[in-house]
Amino acid sequence: MTPNSPSSRPSRRSFLGSTAVAAVAVAGGVPLLAACGGSENTEREGATSAKNAQNLLPSLVASKLAQPDIPAKNGSAAGYTKKVDLSTLGTSVPHKLGTGTPFKIMSPFWGAPPKPDCVYYTQLDKTAGTDITWQNQDGNKYGDKLGAVLASSSIPDMVVVPSWNLTGKIPSAITAKFMDLSPYLAGDKAKKYPNLAAIPTDAWRMGIFGGALRGIPMPTAIAPGITPFYRKDIFDKKGWQPPKSPDEFLSWAKEATSAKAKVYACGDMWWIAQSIFGLQPAGTAGWNIGDDGKLTYRIEHPEYLEALEWTRKLFDAGVVHPDDKARTGDAGQRFTAGQILVYNSNIDDWYRKTAEQATSNPDFRIEGFDIFGPHGGNPVLYAGQPASLWSFIRKGASKDVVHNALAAANFSAAPYGTKERMLVDYGIEGTHYTVKNGVPVKNDRGNAEVLNAWAMLAAPAAYFAHPDFPDVARKQVEWQARMGAFMKKTSTFGMNIIEPPRYANLGTPLIQLELDYARGHKSLSDVQQAISTWKSSGGDKLRDWYKKLLDQNGSGN
Incomplete structure (x- = not known):
């Protein structure tokens, strides 16, 4: 079924x-x-x-x-x-x-x-x-x-x-x-x-x-649904083991990439980078009360910049497929074609790709490697x-x-x-x-x-x-x-939240900026300035709105 x-x-x-x-x-x-x-x-x-x-x-x-x-x-x-x-x-x-x-x-x-x-x-x-x-x-x-x-x-x-x-x-x-x-x-x-x-x-x-x-x-x-998939059949053939830290991943990626052979280590890894560095991923409310009692948004954490910087390192090293950099085509198809060896997608691709390749490519094997933390070891992940x-x-x-x-x-x-x-x-x-x-x-x-x-x-x-x-x-x-x-679980776990319309487009500029920074088109100072602009343009007021909401109704965790 x-x-x-x-x-x-x-x-x-x-x-x-x-x-x-x-x-x-x-x-x-x-x-x-x-x-x-x-x-x-x-x-x-x-x-x-x-x-x-x-x-x-x-x-x-x-x-x-x-x-x-x-x-x-x-x-x-x-x-x-x-x-x-x-x-x-x-x-x-x-x-x-x-x-x-x-x-x-x-x-x-x-x-x-x-x-x-x-x-x-x-x-x-x-x-x-x-x-x-x-x-x-x-x-x-x-x-x-x-x-x-x-x-x-x-x-x-x-x-x-x-x-x-x-x-x-x-x-x-x-x-x-x-x-x-x-x-x-x-x-x-x-x-x-x-x-x-x-x-x-x-x-x-x-x-x-x-x-x-x-x-x-x-x-x-x-539990997490976005999975870092790798070509187990190719890893086994090459004698590779799944990486267990960001540095190990980059080192492996450089070894695995051969632009001449049109084989690249990975696609755009931004989704999984957020999990590696302990961020609430984009698409969630993004707000959480930390151990210090402060209510903060995901982009205010130093881990946000760290995740962006690691993603950029992959692009700068030339280990990301050019089509992923240009945001064209389908990373999943590049994966099954052997043009990339790692990509992140929803967990159902485990079955979809297995079934899709069963007849035409019987040696094909897809696996998901465990998400590691920013220095290796255990990650900090957030409930969906x-x-x-x-x-x-x-x-x-x-x-x-x-x-x-x-x-x-x-x-x-x-x-x-x-x-x-x-x-x-x-x-x-x-x-x-x-x-x-x-x-x-x-x-x-x-x-x-x-x-x-x-x-x-x-x-x-x-x-x-x-x-x-x-x-x-x-x-x-x-x-x-x-x-x-x-x-x-975060403070907003179990919540579907209507934010006031005046804040509806507050984070929109960051979406493109994340893409541009990772691809080398924007600088770190551009990102830092965007965070400051986000705060002054409504982010701090939105924080007050969330604080009142949580004070009156309790935390989701």
Whole structure:
């Protein structure tokens, strides 16, 4: 079955590469301050005490179906390594929960959407008891479409919203346009939808928007998801060992690079450099109260400059592929072609690249090396968020529509090892896939129809499962568990934060400056000046805003 991991969704990469942070702030389930558009004042979109927030959440009833072979550890996903036996699949939805009331869903979609009456959609509706009209939208342009729809008077009954689209006026529109689901899901009420009740509580907390439980979450593992991958087959052939410090990496990179042979040590390593030097990566809130009691932003730490300087050393040494320097093409393709030997990407590439190269390049081996600290040894890593995507139901929807939307989400949240999960992920046996030696294999119709619509409505706790390459699932879990041992939560852990609009573009100049500095186009003094400008242009005021937010609602760690 397809992996459900911290970074398995198609647009996760664009989110991780962005420094935009906007959503409703929730500290331990406490909705925080939200901004009034363009105003210097802020208004609460619902200030709820931790006790009251807890009263909004579903009671956790963990699923006992198909226990993982490798339990989650240190914030990792769980792992399943056994072959698929269709005769032993469990049933998580023994009776149709849907009543056939028609409703519409808008969701991001990557690829060409299947026909509305395709057999995949038809069979899922039949099995779940639903009647869904899908309004699939281009995932790469979804933010623009979402903003326009939420600003209109015609909103679909159910809308999927990824965290990376929670920008501009969208967060406030969520509070205004989508309903409170706690009357249907709070406490033991969720037991009517057992797969939703099995979703981890931390993920549900992030579904509190504007003082109410509005979002049905897609849980993610909080252990690191960005992985430094290396070509193990080539390392073994050359007798190399994965580097264990920044200096060791640079030394190896110089040895491994041969511009004449068009082989370079690595791609742009900025993402992983931030982890090596103990920074909260771009794409997180970036604020944290340190041991000294001071609230600081990621760019104010000396480690920020150290990470930038090390990244620049790689470029200056000529060990980074020219196309990575020019920011063209696909680093993953250069990796599989042997043009680069190390690159950083989301952990799902472990499986994707293994499966992609299995036939054409059977000697290909991809591994992830452990993240090291700035002087070697153990790193300091930061927890990711426990949810990254939500589905919402519009205010004014009838009870029948609400019930059917929740029935669909409950079906989508079926755990691994169940008939429902198999249907969502693979479709119909014989029509969309066949099983060979315990491995489900999609055919052309399966690849065309069984894509990412239903799977976006909700999900079980994060897991890895690759029946065709079970060892990859094991390695993914073990890598996350090892890295998770060095992970800590920040003061904004578990929060989706709406920053006041006046600060929306505060950090934008730093995005390009980081790229330019690493590539030798800007000086260290340029970076230092940009940090000073950030402070005087609003950074210090934004610090006061965050301090008030944390003082009133508590720290996420």
